Amino acid sequence: MAKIVGSIVTSHVPAIGRAIAGNLQNEPYWKPFFDAFPPIHRWLDEVKPDVAVVVYNDHGLNFFLDKMPTFSVGAAPQYHNADEGWGIPTLPPFTGETELSWHLINQLVNKEFDLTSCQEMLVDHAFTLPLKLLWPQEGACPIKVVPVCINTVQFPIPSASRCYKLGEAIGEAISAWDSDARVVVIGTGGLSHQLDGERAGFINKPFDLQFMQSLVDNPKWATQYTVEQLVEHTGSQGIELLMWLAARATIKGEVRALQNTYHLPISNTAAGVMLLEPLA
Amino acid sequence: MAEQQRVSIPGTTLFDDIQAQKGYALNKMCFSFNDKANRDAFKADEAAYCARFGLNPAQLAAVQSRNVLQLIAAGGNVYYLAKFAGIFGLDVQDIGAQQTGMSKDEFKQKLLNAGQ
Numbered sequence: 378m379a380k381i382v383g384s385i386v387t388s389h390v391p392a393i394g395r396a397i398a399g400n401l402q403n404e405p406y407w408k409p410f411f412d413a414f415p416p417i418h419r420w421l422d423e424v425k426p427d428v429a430v431v432v433y434n435d436h437g438l439n440f441f442l443d444k445m446p447t448f449s450v451g452a453a454p455q456y457h458n459a460d461e462g463w464g465i466p467t468l469p470p471f472t473g474e475t476e477l478s479w480h481l482i483n484q485l486v487n488k489e490f491d492l493t494s495c496q497e498m499l500v501d502h503a504f505t506l507p508l509k510l511l512w513p514q515e516g517a518c519p520i521k522v523v524p525v526c527i528n529t530v531q532f533p534i535p536s537a538s539r540c541y542k543l544g545e546a547i548g549e550a551i552s553a554w555d556s557d558a559r560v561v562v563i564g565t566g567g568l569s570h571q572l573d574g575e576r577a578g579f580i581n582k583p584f585d586l587q588f589m590q591s592l593v594d595n596p597k598w599a600t601q602y603t604v605e606q607l608v609e610h611t612g613s614q615g616i617e618l619l620m621w622l623a624a625r626a627t628i629k630g631e632v633r634a635l636q637n638t639y640h641l642p643i644s645n646t647a648a649g650v651m652l653l654e655p656l657a
Numbered sequence: 658m659a660e661q662q663r664v665s666i667p668g669t670t671l672f673d674d675i676q677a678q679k680g681y682a683l684n685k686m687c688f689s690f691n692d693k694a695n696r697d698a699f700k701a702d703e704a705a706y707c708a709r710f711g712l713n714p715a716q717l718a719a720v721q722s723r724n725v726l727q728l729i730a731a732g733g734n735v736y737y738l739a740k741f742a743g744i745f746g747l748d749v750q751d752i753g754a755q756q757t758g759m760s761k762d763e764f765k766q767k768l769l770n771a772g773q
Contacts, residue, residue, distance in 0.1 A: 461691060462740030463739070572735050575667070608666055613669055645749050
């Protein structure tokens with residue numbers, strides 16, 4: 378059966394893409410963030426995952442308001458990205474692991490997660506940048522991928538508790554996949570930030586730090602909050618912590634944090650990076 | 658059916674069913690800016706491009722003003738509006754400064770202060 382080797386959660390701010398493209402990793406503004414990654418690269422070299430399941434949120438590249446699935450799973454042989462309207466650099470397409478995609482879709486629907494399957498799916502910066510941070514080499518991303526997208530564009534947005542349960546179900550499905558693949562689960566987004574309204578620029582460092590600690594000590598901690606309360610505590614886009622929560626929940630039992638970085642600001646965002654490894 | 662309880666957070670518009678319906682045409686136009694050809698068409702003839710999407714008067718005025726708070730009030734969703742802002746080379750810090758009535762440097766300082 379397939380094995381989850383760990384979970385990596387990271388912010389996905391578009392400006393990271395510009396920093397990579399401009400080779401700014403060692404600039405004082407960027408260094409504390411990019412310094413989180415060499416130890417993770419060494420870990421990836423050691424554990425050698427074959428597949429990445431990436432839990433992310435689309436920002437209006439693939440999904441419009443005409444059809445807005447709460448949860449969707451990519452089942453494409455290949456995933457393309459685009460300039461998203463800002464002329465940002467695009468990356469080579471990503472290769473899908475369709476066998477795992479369909480296994481997840483079958484298992485999750487069977488467990489009453491009525492998700493949307495996507496045989497064509499454009500992936501945006503929330504998907505591409507974390508993969509580029511983890512596998513920075515030139516050319517195409519070296520491992521296969523399965524995108525899992527959670528709606529954070531339009532209310533109603535699924536609750537923290539529901540996203541946690543989705544993560545648990547994804548974890549169980551991966552562990553029941555008849556394959557010897559090694560799977561890493563990536564959660565992208567956050568942490569606290571708000572782009573819109575008079576409250577733009579809102580950041581909540583104490584809450585972020587408590588949330589990060591909770592992923593190790595008490596992973597269901599954030600499920601006590603409604604999505605509206607999460608907006609209040611973390612900003613309208615801070616609710617992207619839902620992706621971190623789902624990714625963490627794929628690991629049954631305790632974890633240790635092999636990497637834990639918090640740095641702000643990156644653009645308008647408090648950025649975090651964690652590498653969580655199962656203890657069992 | 659019981660009235661859905663609406664949550665109020667100062668300086669924040671939750672993009673809910675009301676906003677999603679109100680802003681549909683505006684957001685649809687902004688979504689189209691994912692394609693460069695559409696951005697170019699907008700730049701070439703703004704009025705004609707807006708007309709294709711049937712924006713209402715408030716949305717038209719908001720687009721003309723380039724004012725983000727006004728665009729949000731007209732039903733705009735920030736993720737789609739970001740693509741509109743991209744046409745003018747504005748990043749999220751420009752937008753943040755505009756919405757909070759600060760200079761961009763002041764807005765950046767506010768973010769830095771949040772780390773203290």
